[in-house]
Amino acid sequence: MVTSRRKRDTPPALAAHRSDALDTAVLERLVGYNTRRAWLVISEVFAERMAVYGLRQVDFSVLSLLLHNPGATSRELCATLDILPPNLVSLIAGMDSRGLIERRPHPRDGRAVGLHLTPEGETLVTEAEQAVTQLESDASARLSAKERETLIRLLQKIYL
Amino acid sequence: MVTSRRKRDTPPALAAHRSDALDTAVLERLVGYNTRRAWLVISEVFAERMAVYGLRQVDFSVLSLLLHNPGATSRELCATLDILPPNLVSLIAGMDSRGLIERRPHPRDGRAVGLHLTPEGETLVTEAEQAVTQLESDASARLSAKERETLIRLLQKIYL
DNA sequence: TATTGTTATACTCTATAACTATA
DNA sequence: TATAGTTATAGAGTATAACAATA
Numbered sequence: 001m002v003t004s005r006r007k008r009d010t011p012p013a014l015a016a017h018r019s020d021a022l023d024t025a026v027l028e029r030l031v032g033y034n035t036r037r038a039w040l041v042i043s044e045v046f047a048e049r050m051a052v053y054g055l056r057q058v059d060f061s062v063l064s065l066l067l068h069n070p071g072a073t074s075r076e077l078c079a080t081l082d083i084l085p086p087n088l089v090s091l092i093a094g095m096d097s098r099g100l101i102e103r104r105p106h107p108r109d110g111r112a113v114g115l116h117l118t119p120e121g122e123t124l125v126t127e128a129e130q131a132v133t134q135l136e137s138d139a140s141a142r143l144s145a146k147e148r149e150t151l152i153r154l155l156q157k158i159y160l
Numbered sequence: 161m162v163t164s165r166r167k168r169d170t171p172p173a174l175a176a177h178r179s180d181a182l183d184t185a186v187l188e189r190l191v192g193y194n195t196r197r198a199w200l201v202i203s204e205v206f207a208e209r210m211a212v213y214g215l216r217q218v219d220f221s222v223l224s225l226l227l228h229n230p231g232a233t234s235r236e237l238c239a240t241l242d243i244l245p246p247n248l249v250s251l252i253a254g255m256d257s258r259g260l261i262e263r264r265p266h267p268r269d270g271r272a273v274g275l276h277l278t279p280e281g282e283t284l285v286t287e288a289e290q291a292v293t294q295l296e297s298d299a300s301a302r303l304s305a306k307e308r309e310t311l312i313r314l315l316q317k318i319y320l
Numbered sequence: 321t322a323t324t325g326t327t328a329t330a331c332t333c334t335a336t337a338a339c340t341a342t343a
Numbered sequence: 344t345a346t347a348g349t350t351a352t353a354g355a356g357t358a359t360a361a362c363a364a365t366a
Contacts, residue, residue, distance in 0.1 A: 022229040022240045027221060030292065031300050031308065032202040034315040036217075039199050040242065041319040042192040057196075058333095061187060069182040075347060080182045082200070084335065089349060111342045111347040132190065140191050142317045148191065154311040155194040157302045159201040218356095235324060247357065249326060271324040271365045 031158070042139045049135045053128050054098075058083065060132065062091060063117065063125040066101060071114040073106065100124060191318070202299045209295045213288050214258075218243065220292065222251060223277065223285040226261060231274040233266065260284060 027033045046057055055063070061081055066072060074092060078085050092115065095101045100121030106112035117125065140148055187193045206217055215223070221241055226232060234252060238245050252275065255261045260281030266272035277285065300308055 022225055022232055022236055024225070024240060026224055026228055026289065028316070029312070031296050031312060032199070032206055032217070032292075033221070034312050034319070035195060035199040035202060038315040038318040039192070039195040042195060046192055057192070061193070064186055065182055065184070068186055072182055073347075074349095076182055080184060085348065086336085086350075086352095087334065092348095106347090109343075109347080111340095113348075129186065132192075136191050140318055143314060147314055147317070150310065151314040152189070152191060152194050154303060154307055154314075155198040156188070157307070158198040158300055159194070216355095233324080244358065245325065246327080246329095246359085252325095266324095269324080269366075273325075 035155075042136075045135055045139045046132070049131055050128065053124060053131065055124075055128055059091065059095070060125075060128055062088075063095070063100065063121060064129060066115055066117050067122065067125050067129075070116050071104075071106075073112045073114060075112065077115070095121070195315075202296075205295055205299045206292070209291055210288065213284060213291065215288055219251065219255070220285075220288055222248075223255070223260065223281060224289060226275055226277050227282065227285050227289075230276050231264075231266075233272045233274060235272065237275070255281070 043057060050056070050060060053060075058081070062077055065077060065080060069076070074085060074088050077083065078088055092101070092103075096103060099118055102116045102118055103113045104116060106114045140151075143151065203217060210216070210220060213220075218241070222237055225237060225240060229236070234245060234248050237243065238248055252261070252263075256263060259278055262276045262278055263273045264276060266274045300311075303311065
């Protein structure tokens with residue numbers, strides 16, 4: 001199930017008319033405010049487009065990581081995506097019961113479980129990656145390729 | 161109450177060592193992924209620094225909007241910040257009982273309520289705005305002033 | 321009939337504590 | 344003693360439906 005935000009398709013009654021518009025000049029000078037607003041827009045587009053695959057953002061991140069890091073453990077996924085272990089359990093279980101991933105004993109650590117995509121999972125995430133590429137391109141359509149690269153570089157300067 | 165994320169101060173045991181690091185090259189090419197990661201970092205710094213004022217991000221946004229838009233209504237705040245009306249009710253009630261805002265009858269619409277900062281609220285949000293400016297500067301310390309402007313401009317190209 | 325503000329409520333996301341089995 | 348994975352659960356945040364007062 002994907003949460004359907006209202007925003008682009010705000011009902012006319014709730015849409016801010018010109019006369020309703022408040023002065024947001026101060027907020028719009030803040031990196032945090034702008035980052036959050038941009039993320040909300042992208043995440044809405046993401047949810048809409050990825051609904052057909054039954055994938056939320058975190059689901060996609062996990063499957064994409066497993067595509068490029070076969071055999072990764074829950075612990076590694078948690079550390080990489082900043083997810084808390086208890087919150088990954090049901091996600092992994094869901095992917096497993098959908099037949100998208102397989103849990104195999106870890107070769108060198110009896111406590112850990114190596115996570116691998118099934119052929120079905122591999123097919124799905126490969127398609128999903130293409131859909132995400134397209135969706136990202138659409139959501140950032142007003143940015144040139146160079147601007148898009150710049151944006152990513154500047155964002156990474158904040159969190160990396 | 162402010163949520164305390166773990167992240168900067170990840171316990172050594174959970175921190176990703178070099179050997180644990182997964183390949184995140186694909187995710188790091190996505191605007192959405194980078195935007196979210198950057199926002200999580202800023203929002204963590206925000207929560208830490210604004211705890212002394214007892215303000216969450218949404219609280220600050222509302223108070224700052226009221227500072228620059230005295231008499232704004234709940235409906236206008238909702239439209240501007242993309243908050244749903246039911247979710248603003250307890251926020252407004254809290255600000256009211258803390259003595260930060262006053263609710264006055266709207267001059268031209270008997271259904272609406274004009275929201276105004278009290279002198280105490282005005283003092284608090286003025287201090288808070290300075291704290292936010294400092295916090296933003298710290299959180300984006302690795303960006304030059306020009307890069308910071310560029311980042312904001314590019315983010316607005318996505319959501320505005 | 322439509323809109324503002326509200327109540328009640330449900331669903332998702334994120335967080336902590338504590339357990340088990342392995343190391 | 345510490346770590347990987349898990350269970351149970353609590354708390355934010357975000358969503359919908361429906362109501363009263365007013366337009």
